[in-house]
Amino acid sequence: MYKRRQKRGKISIYMYDLAIIGGGPAAISAAINAKITDKNFIWLGQKSQKAARAELVKNYPGLPDISGEQLVWALENHAASLGITQKDMRVLGVYKTGDYFSLLTEGEDFEAAAVILCIGVSSIKCAEGEERLLGRGVSYCATCDGMLYRGKKIAIICHDKKFEHEAEYLFSIAGEVVFSPLYKDCKLAPERGEILIKTPTAFVGDDRLERVVYGDTERAVDGAFILKSSLSPSALVHGIEIDGGHIAVDRALRTNIAGIFAAGDCTGRPYQYAKAVGEGNVAFHSAIEYIAAIKK
């Protein structure tokens, strides 16, 4: 086993065989399998809000007439009974580095030989230019990139109350802010700048972001921070093949990138608990086969 730990600047790096990204049923299923087979793995993700929202689930075999909340509890409790819970972290990027993958989060970074993406489907569509200008003026992470925009003019598009601390941090750094809180009951306002309650429709610029278009109006900015829970697969993993808005996978849940697997809603319909746990199981088995092969 090639476990190692080192420090690079302030960031800890760990090497795992397997990283599971996501907090919903597919991720839980993969993690349960990883734990009971004693694999060297890390599980990163935020609890799925969507999974718990179903009023009544009648078709999760073995647990009849259960609410979404109860079902998610049963799944999480199963994992917890094995002593595992996910690290509550947003993964912001997965990069191929030599023969393993680097996983970038807001704090620590992680390394793994194989990755299973269980990232669900986002109801927040990417705007035009968003993915193209990612890392070139567009950012998903205040902590990572905020300091690059000290004294500059930035747009902040905030999709959830839970990111308000990131917005406040950016308020304190930026010279001027165009702040778009796209959720209810936001009490926050930047000291320097304006509030603009509009959804961006395009991020414009050749090599770097130059302006953000909000339907019939626009603002010239140096940078734009989009604060949302779920990133699109192609924003998360450069070059991953998408088919009809979902991650393209084969029957073994392999993506087009060797070593990256996907499971659950992110691979396509039907959006069902049973499908998700089944795919989490299959993706785990495929990943383990892949890891065994590269270790030979």
Next chain:
Amino acid sequence: MYKRRQKRGKISIYMYDLAIIGGGPAAISAAINAKITDKNFIWLGQKSQKAARAELVKNYPGLPDISGEQLVWALENHAASLGITQKDMRVLGVYKTGDYFSLLTEGEDFEAAAVILCIGVSSIKCAEGEERLLGRGVSYCATCDGMLYRGKKIAIICHDKKFEHEAEYLFSIAGEVVFSPLYKDCKLAPERGEILIKTPTAFVGDDRLERVVYGDTERAVDGAFILKSSLSPSALVHGIEIDGGHIAVDRALRTNIAGIFAAGDCTGRPYQYAKAVGEGNVAFHSAIEYIAAIKK
């Protein structure tokens, strides 16, 4: 809805939108979905013996540390709570008839617009020539074909105690029997003929069965009855595509035959409860989409 019922000789024929074949977790999952969405379906199959055999199942999400027997009970109980149980019948053939499928069993026949095969994997491999000579001297069904061999010489290969009544029925018809009970504690013996405790290795004949080879010995016969629970997919459905011993399916669980879907162990590894229920769910959704399209 094109429900109809007619009599053809002594056999009743029913038309269903969907037929689910199998008694294991994949079939249960598909049937639960069919019931809660109020579909016009029939569920044919024998209870899975294999599924209940696992000593301890740790990775069926939501039901930690459960025995195979308890898990199968939970799944069957879920179906029963919805008022559905499978018709305990061996399906012996699925034939395309116009725009629907005919399902042949030992008693009634059934018709359905779409079929989901959840037939598991058989540990009993087909012998050489078995599938080729099916219906030409080789039969899986005593009740269906027994009378064709009145007074003739037949081989009976019996894989399970539960088929002893079929063997006895054949003893009473045939002129001479070569009886091969391939299970423990068989007390049965034919009045006319011999007991030969050997597994057939080949069924030989050009147009019709002429003899059965049992390794280093052989017997000339007019017919051979192979009594076993699970038929191979290609014995059950003529022309179905097989890949490495499993039914070839795409991500939507479609087989190469439009209208026939497959789920569970019969589609390949990993042989896991979670995969099976997930595939039962997906196959159901694909079948319903198919039925909606042909009804347009």
